[in-house]
Amino acid sequence: MARLSPENEVLARQIIGRYPRSRSALIPLLHVAQEQDGWVTDDAMAHIGELLGLTPAEVLGTCSFYEMFKREPVGTYLVNVCTNISCQLLGGEELLEHVEERLGVKAGATTPDGLFTVEDVECIAACTEAPCLQVNYRYFHRITHAGFDALVDELRAGRLAEEIPPHGTTTRIRQTVPAPRWAGVGAEGLPPEIG
Amino acid sequence: MAVTDAPKIITTRFDLDDGRTLAGYERTGGYESLRAALASSPADVLAEVKAANLQGRGGAGFPAGTKWGFLPADVHPRYLVVNGDESEPGTYKDRLLMERDPHQLIEGVLLASYAVEAKQAFIYVRGEMAVAQERLATALNEAYAAGLVGRDIAGSGWSMDVVLHWGAGAYIVGEETALIESLEGRRGMPRLKPPFFPAVKGLYLQPTIVNNVETLANIPWIVRNGGAAFAGLGTEESAGMRLFALSGHVRNPGVYEVEMGRTTFRDLIEAPVLGGGIRDGGTLKAFIPGGASAPWFYEEHLDLPLSKATVDKAGSMLGSGAVVVMDHTTDAVKACARIVRFFAHESCGKCTPCREGTTWLHQILQRILAGDGRWSDLELLLDVSDNISPGIAWPPRQTTICPLGPSAVSPIASALRRFRPEFEAYIEGGRHAGARPVGVDVLAGVAAG
Ligand SMILES: Cc1cc2nc3c(=O)[nH]c(=O)nc-3n(C[C@H](O)[C@H](O)[C@H](O)COP(=O)(O)O)c2cc1C
Ligand code: SF4
Ligand code: FES
Numbered sequence: 001m002a003r004l005s006p007e008n009e010v011l012a013r014q015i016i017g018r019y020p021r022s023r024s025a026l027i028p029l030l031h032v033a034q035e036q037d038g039w040v041t042d043d044a045m046a047h048i049g050e051l052l053g054l055t056p057a058e059v060l061g062t063c064s065f066y067e068m069f070k071r072e073p074v075g076t077y078l079v080n081v082c083t084n085i086s087c088q089l090l091g092g093e094e095l096l097e098h099v100e101e102r103l104g105v106k107a108g109a110t111t112p113d114g115l116f117t118v119e120d121v122e123c124i125a126a127c128t129e130a131p132c133l134q135v136n137y138r139y140f141h142r143i144t145h146a147g148f149d150a151l152v153d154e155l156r157a158g159r160l161a162e163e164i165p166p167h168g169t170t171t172r173i174r175q176t177v178p179a180p181r182w183a184g185v186g187a188e189g190l191p192p193e194i195g
Numbered sequence: 196m197a198v199t200d201a202p203k204i205i206t207t208r209f210d211l212d213d214g215r216t217l218a219g220y221e222r223t224g225g226y227e228s229l230r231a232a233l234a235s236s237p238a239d240v241l242a243e244v245k246a247a248n249l250q251g252r253g254g255a256g257f258p259a260g261t262k263w264g265f266l267p268a269d270v271h272p273r274y275l276v277v278n279g280d281e282s283e284p285g286t287y288k289d290r291l292l293m294e295r296d297p298h299q300l301i302e303g304v305l306l307a308s309y310a311v312e313a314k315q316a317f318i319y320v321r322g323e324m325a326v327a328q329e330r331l332a333t334a335l336n337e338a339y340a341a342g343l344v345g346r347d348i349a350g351s352g353w354s355m356d357v358v359l360h361w362g363a364g365a366y367i368v369g370e371e372t373a374l375i376e377s378l379e380g381r382r383g384m385p386r387l388k389p390p391f392f393p394a395v396k397g398l399y400l401q402p403t404i405v406n407n408v409e410t411l412a413n414i415p416w417i418v419r420n421g422g423a424a425f426a427g428l429g430t431e432e433s434a435g436m437r438l439f440a441l442s443g444h445v446r447n448p449g450v451y452e453v454e455m456g457r458t459t460f461r462d463l464i465e466a467p468v469l470g471g472g473i474r475d476g477g478t479l480k481a482f483i484p485g486g487a488s489a490p491w492f493y494e495e496h497l498d499l500p501l502s503k504a505t506v507d508k509a510g511s512m513l514g515s516g517a518v519v520v521m522d523h524t525t526d527a528v529k530a531c532a533r534i535v536r537f538f539a540h541e542s543c544g545k546c547t548p549c550r551e552g553t554t555w556l557h558q559i560l561q562r563i564l565a566g567d568g569r570w571s572d573l574e575l576l577l578d579v580s581d582n583i584s585p586g587i588a589w590p591p592r593q594t595t596i597c598p599l600g601p602s603a604v605s606p607i608a609s610a611l612r613r614f615r616p617e618f619e620a621y622i623e624g625g626r627h628a629g630a631r632p633v634g635v636d637v638l639a640g641v642a643a644g
Contacts, residue, residue, distance in 0.1 A: 061381075066364050066383075068362075068363040085443075088530065089444060089530070123285065138325060139326070172329060173333050186355075
């Protein structure tokens with residue numbers, strides 16, 4: 001249960017500074033918290049509330065709306081199998097069954113070793129590449145059952161650590177703006193927030 | 196069969212190794228439109244986009260130039276919000292545009308911001324698209340360092356910022372007012388229109404333009420070649436080129452850039468250089484012409500052109516450019532149930548007919564599939580649908596705040612009208628087969644479509 005680290009607090013303040021109103025940074029900061037701990041802890045939410053002047057309830061209210069934010073630990077690798085229409089037509093449901101069988105857990109559950117969490121997800125915008133899945137939001141297109149087995153072996157052996165960061169990190173590259181380049185005119189003339 | 200020889204507009208760099216770097220982008224004409232625009236006035240850029248007759252590529256097909264013209268005069272600051280939330284089932288093109296040619300999008304954002312005098316733009320990328328986020332972050336960092344974004348852009352004295360933002364998983368956030376709520380740090384629930392038309396009261400209640408990624412990716416070409424050149428592609432009604440994601444039971448699923456209005460669904464599905472026909476020599480059962488929200492089309496619609504007006508008139512929509520093909524092996528009830536599950540799952544819960552109705556529809560379909568369906572369930576499906584979208588007509592009427600609720604009705608109305616015997620077979624083979632009503636046509640009250 002961790003608040004944001006000093007480094008992440010610096011990052012959080014940079015992010016907040018990019019928005020005309022600070023509350024807009026809430027989702028980005030929840031991502032920072034999830035990147036730090038692999039899930040969003042109560043302490044991190046409280047800390048984010050302090051940084052943004054929001055109550056814990058306001059932070060939780062936003063956090064709980066969005067499916068990517070996990071409020072309890074999940075596996076190092078989140079395996080999201082698409083079963084929506086384009087994938088269903090080409091074996092997405094059978095792929096999910098195979099994934100469940102191979103990992104020994106049903107969608108929604110985590111393997112006992114804490115390595116994998118399986119999810120049955122909606123369309124992930126790879127419909128022409130069906131059936132497909134994501135591991136920590138990295139795509140695997142037109143994947144066969146044997147292909148998935150090989151992928152699991154690679155992940156277990158740690159051979160994909162370069163390409164696939166642990167759960168919590170989406171982008172590994174952040175926007176950075178050198179201070180002299182920032183225009184900073186977005187809030188000019190913006191009336192104070194009501195309420 | 197006519198696949199036109201119109202030029203590619205927005206996919207030209209997809210296969211270049213360095214197409215997504217600043218150097219590769221500039222080598223292939225990148226940022227020339229921006230420099231040219233900065234030497235002319237915002238009104239000139241707006242005029243070209245109006246002349247282009249560029250219809251929005253996010254789903255509703257509203258002309259971008261007209262939308263930009265809706266901003267109330269002299270109300271500032273104004274914002275541009277880029278809708279990169281792509282999550283309509285079947286849709287896959289904005290992710291490609293962000294991953295493979297991020298500078299093209301950034302240049303489009305700069306040109307649009309210049310035209311509408313936006314002080315700041317936000318690129319809202321879907322949370323699940325990690326690589327798109329990385330490519331856009333890299334491209335924005337390059338563009339800022341090169342003086343193309345931020346303070347005193349390209350030495351012109353004009354300054355504005357572009358911020359990369361990403362979501363956290365919620366289809367409804369693709370709806371423009373929900374996108375704005377989310378960007379304000381709230382639950383992504385749609386606002387009522389009116390009064391919250393983004394162009395008038397959008398982000399922070401200021402005038403805001405929300406445009407789709409593909410819409411904006413077209414702007415650099417339009418500024419470089421002129422609005423008239425763009426309007427000269429396609430037809431008078433549906434101009435330009437457009438990306439279509441062709442998925443399902445075709446030989447060559449893929450994302451294809453084709454000329455609007457002059458290309459037909461048959462071309463897209465059957466042309467050897469495009470879909471290549473139904474896989475394994477099968478036959479077409481149905482296809483969805485514009486994403487999961489769209490009513491289904493069949494054999495008799497194959498020769499319709501990819502034009503907004505024509506498809507609207509035929510009772511569906513081009514929507515988000517997602518064509519999903521189902522062959523004769525498809526179980527219509529299962530396909531319908533999967534799409535309805537999606538809408539039930541993604542309902543934001545703000546309005547009762549959608550929150551409760553989509554859940555009911557999903558549960559009824561599940562029990563039919565499980566052999567627990569009753570004959571009265573067919574009528575119940577339509578009754579619940581009618582409560583969400585009165586009359587079950589097209590274009591849909593709605594008892595809800597946004598069109599998500601009515602979208603769940605499309606697959607049900609389509610599948611029940613066309614493939615009713617398949618629903619009946621599930622009931623017939625299930626636990627409540629006995630009580631089949633005689634002579635009652637549950638569809639009698641619903642107009643054919
Ligand atoms: C439920 C729902 C989901 C939507 N999802 C998206 C989306 O993912 N991406 C998108 O660009 N537009 C989406 N839209 C359309 C937007 O509300 C809006 O019309 C569009 O972003 C405007 O851009 P355009 O005029 O450039 O098309 C959605 C609309 C609804 C009702
Ligand atoms: S129709 Fe559904 S998704 Fe749209 S606002 Fe109402 S409850 Fe939310
Ligand atoms: S339906 Fe599976 S990626 Fe779109």
